[in-house]
Amino acid sequence: MATKYRFIGKATPRKDALEIVQGKAQFIDDVKRPGMLCGKVLRSPYPHAGILKIDTTKAEALPGVRAVLTYKNVPDWKGGVPRHVKVLDNKVRFVGDGVALVAADTEEQANKALEQIEVVYEELPAVYDVEEAIQPDAPQLYEEFPRNLVPTNVKVFGPKTLSNVVMGDVDKGFKEADFIGEGTYAYENVANPLPLEPPGVIAEWQGPDQLTVWSATQSASWHRFIMVSKMGFPDIRAISTHCGGSFGSKNYSAQPLFYAAALSKVTGKPVKVMYTKEEQFGAFVLRLGSRFRGKVGIKKDGTVTAVSGEWFVDTGAFSDMAQAQVAVGCGEAQLMLRCANWDLQTKLVLTNRSASGVVRGFGGQELESAFHPILSIAMEQANLDPVEFFKKNYVKPGDGYYWREGNWWVCRGKDYSKAVVEGAKAFKWKDKWKGWLVPTAVDGSKRVGVGVGVHGNADVGEDDSEAYVRLNPDGTAVIHACVSESGMGQRSSLCKMAAEVLQIPLERVDMTPPDTLINPFDFGLVGSRGTYAVGSAVIAAAEDARRKILEVASSVLHAPPEELETTDGKVYVKTKPDSPVPWSRITGIMQTCTGFGRFTPDYSVPNFLILFVQVEVDIETGKVVLQHVVAATDAGQVIDPPSLEGQIYGSFGSAGTDTAIFEESVTDRKNGHLLNMNMIDYKWRTFSDLPEFRNVILETGIPSHRFKAVGVGEIATSPGPSAVLMAASNAVGKRLCEYPLTPEKILKALGKIKGA
Amino acid sequence: MSYVKEKATITLTVNGETHELEVGPGPSQVAPWHTLAQTLRETLGLTGTKIGCDHGGCGSCTVLVDGKAILSCITLSVECDGKSVTTIEGLGSPPGRAPDPIQQAFIDHTAFQCGFCTPGIIMASKALLEKTPSPHESEVKDALSGHFCRCISHYHVVRAVMAAAKKGS
Structure with a gap:
């Protein structure tokens, strides 16, 4: 079946394993710069208020305090899409919004100074519901966005950026339908991706036009190419430390970067802004809120005839990446449902809560989780097995779809039906599935049910990547690529790919640190692009370097390059493998040989993951227990088995599957305060509550990657929430549609307690 | 007077090395409100111990004090006077070199x-x-x-x- 490789597909220790287990890996809070100050943020106690008066004189007089900044004296940088987020404003829009910044010699001094800043607020009415927010008389967050609607026709992905899905004739489609699922459902628990390491940034100016930033990020280059455009000056050198988890959220840290850079600019010293856990919970990145009102038509045989509706996307107090998520969400819906007739419209809405940002699932998880109850209603009416339905309706080679930048792509990936079948077999779906709203097993008050979800993304080939591979005379190679390590093991996997191309031991391949000064451009580890997009650039660079050294070797070995081979840092004529010549004799000891590789976007290869879940619901207590999970996918070729497994296990972490059971950010709508901003009240799954989890990973190679591989990491969280709703509904014999399924919601649905 | 002097320092044995640390609010001193995590990371430079939440809710700051696993972000340094602390840097033989x-x-x-x-x-x-x-x-x-x-x-x-x-x- 799969080709036998020397390194690819084999479990090898992560290149950074020793430093991680010995505590030597440097994360952002482990970095110190000489003379570094501590930056802290004064945050709003009100969800919506004007700042009438702000007096910083007492704070400025305190020992150790080097700078106090307010909206009156911060630099005029602007974030958000379109640009609407000031570094600090004379208005606050959520509890936790920035009011003032302090830089001091120590953290204690900075915190004391925050207490001495006197602010007089004028409280304003706040709005938390997407549909209330768009009413003409609703409180306005920004003057430039009437009815709190953020434009979605912005060009984040070029002039045709997707902000809806319109094709065919939905009226005709619904007429052809035998069954119609309809309603309004929401996935609005705005869970927190919650990487363990809180976000932090160190900023240090080298001159008026040159800023260096250190941060823990998933994609080092974002702090250069995205922030330069927001700050409007020549250059940022962005360096990434080890990143203690991100799940999208730490792709970049616009606010902490603004704060650190502003404080560093006025003090002339390096400044670290390290968020506390509370700040991470309440003022960093949440999932988008998602509500879908619409309908879907299907035929008896499961053919989808039409999808129409309105997707309300709640981005909180500002929008930074929401339009991109709307675009990707619209694309992903088409991958999940092969359908000729669409009219899916979107509204992007501001509300008075901490802003949403990049989170694994990136729009698709949010849309799908709100849309699924409607789809379930249709499938239930048609009495269709959802596994058969998803198998039939997931995009197939030759099918087309509009992707995020608005172009029509024809799928040249693979048919994932086999992964569906193998996953179902491993889960014993056919034995467990008893029909809609029918439990798999009943034992006293405990009811077992099963559910399933699918997800896919055409982002494995998104955006650009560049890499150099440098061959050294001593038989080692160095990859120059701007790739961070935030948990995927991608740096190690890239070394494996280069080692395989060059046929040198893995220990002899190293990689430059993620630093925009010393590396060519890489978009970063977003979506599932690491293997396919970044990998292809590194592979191309390694192939180019190999080709070059064989060309040079040609004159040394007196044979044409195509008759030469290189293994273990030595070149030989294929017919004479016994007389190899080391690279040092090919290039001389004072020369290196460098290859270049570039990947350009290609959205024709979607990935896929199907997630089967079994839950047990206690109808007396309302407790939902996730018992058993099977994830099935087809990765083409596994690069590193434990890394891939880890990515897929991650499906219930990082605001994934567990957002259907207990994860949520709870806001008190009387005062806008988040009520669970700590690791005790924000619920998470512990070691003692692990479900039995099995991965089924097929390897049907795709020709467009040298090792026939596609990435699947990002999508593992997305099919989970809707699968759990389906499973719990089947367990209790009643349709459950609200996330998360807390005991209260279960008991309410069962009529055992009264609604609030 | 001897009372004050006696209380002005604490002794921490960290990974086998004994540190006598002054108690006080100064930059190189251990303040009475400093957590063990803070002292390990900021005063002794042992950054292998991580602070994930700083409120005893995530386990990332776990170190051994007299052999027992404790949360160093909710343990005051002054409470550890005379005790033996092992951090991630202290594992292995020799410590920090060959892995445990x-x-x-x-x-x-x-x-x-x-x-x-x-x-x-x-x-x-x-x-x-x-x-x-x-x-x-x-x-x-x-x-x-x-x-x-x-x-x-x-x-x-x-x-x-x-x-x-x-x-x-």
Whole structure:
């Protein structure tokens, strides 16, 4: 079946394993710069208020305090899409919004100074519901966005950026339908991706036009190419430390970067802004809120005839990446449902809560989780097995779809039906599935049910990547690529790919640190692009370097390059493998040989993951227990088995599957305060509550990657929430549609307690 | 006077090395409100101990005090006067050089993703195996139940700890 490789597909220790287990890996809070100050943020106690008066004189007089900044004296940088987020404003829009910044010699001094800043607020009415927010008389967050609607026709992905899905004739489609699922459902628990390491940034100016930033990020280059455009000056050198988890959220840290850079600019010293856990919970990145009102038509045989509706996307107090998520969400819906007739419209809405940002699932998880109850209603009416339905309706080679930048792509990936079948077999779906709203097993008050979800993304080939591979005379190679390590093991996997191309031991391949000064451009580890997009650039660079050294070797070995081979840092004529010549004799000891590789976007290869879940619901207590999970996918070729497994296990972490059971950010709508901003009240799954989890990973190679591989990491969280709703509904014999399924919601649905 | 002098310093033995630290609010002193995590990281430069939440809710700051796994972010440094502290830097033989068998097991099983929770989890595992050299899988899970790993390396971690126990027995 799969080709036998020397390194690819084999479990090898992560290149950074020793430093991680010995505590030597440097994360952002482990970095110190000489003379570094501590930056802290004064945050709003009100969800919506004007700042009438702000007096910083007492704070400025305190020992150790080097700078106090307010909206009156911060630099005029602007974030958000379109640009609407000031570094600090004379208005606050959520509890936790920035009011003032302090830089001091120590953290204690900075915190004391925050207490001495006197602010007089004028409280304003706040709005938390997407549909209330768009009413003409609703409180306005920004003057430039009437009815709190953020434009979605912005060009984040070029002039045709997707902000809806319109094709065919939905009226005709619904007429052809035998069954119609309809309603309004929401996935609005705005869970927190919650990487363990809180976000932090160190900023240090080298001159008026040159800023260096250190941060823990998933994609080092974002702090250069995205922030330069927001700050409007020549250059940022962005360096990434080890990143203690991100799940999208730490792709970049616009606010902490603004704060650190502003404080560093006025003090002339390096400044670290390290968020506390509370700040991470309440003022960093949440999932988008998602509500879908619409309908879907299907035929008896499961053919989808039409999808129409309105997707309300709640981005909180500002929008930074929401339009991109709307675009990707619209694309992903088409991958999940092969359908000729669409009219899916979107509204992007501001509300008075901490802003949403990049989170694994990136729009698709949010849309799908709100849309699924409607789809379930249709499938239930048609009495269709959802596994058969998803198998039939997931995009197939030759099918087309509009992707995020608005172009029509024809799928040249693979048919994932086999992964569906193998996953179902491993889960014993056919034995467990008893029909809609029918439990798999009943034992006293405990009811077992099963559910399933699918997800896919055409982002494995998104955006650009560049890499150099440098061959050294001593038989080692160095990859120059701007790739961070935030948990995927991608740096190690890239070394494996280069080692395989060059046929040198893995220990002899190293990689430059993620630093925009010393590396060519890489978009970063977003979506599932690491293997396919970044990998292809590194592979191309390694192939180019190999080709070059064989060309040079040609004159040394007196044979044409195509008759030469290189293994273990030595070149030989294929017919004479016994007389190899080391690279040092090919290039001389004072020369290196460098290859270049570039990947350009290609959205024709979607990935896929199907997630089967079994839950047990206690109808007396309302407790939902996730018992058993099977994830099935087809990765083409596994690069590193434990890394891939880890990515897929991650499906219930990082605001994934567990957002259907207990994860949520709870806001008190009387005062806008988040009520669970700590690791005790924000619920998470512990070691003692692990479900039995099995991965089924097929390897049907795709020709467009040298090792026939596609990435699947990002999508593992997305099919989970809707699968759990389906499973719990089947367990209790009643349709459950609200996330998360807390005991209260279960008991309410069962009529055992009264609604609030 | 001798009372004041006696109370003006604390003695911490960290990874076998004894540190006499002045108590006070100054920059190189240990303030009475400093946590052990803060002292280890900021005063002694041992940044292998991680602070994930700083309120005792995630386990990432776990170190051993007199052999017992404790949360160093909710333990005051002055409480540790005269005690022996082991951090991730103190594991292995020689410490910080050749990895301890439990560290090796984490390497062999890729029992981490981002690695931020790893020092805390390894310290808790170390304490468990010292006390219970051949734990049942459920004992490993219970011992680690206070440790937050958002990447979900739990399955690999349990395998690694069980393998280390098997090797050690």
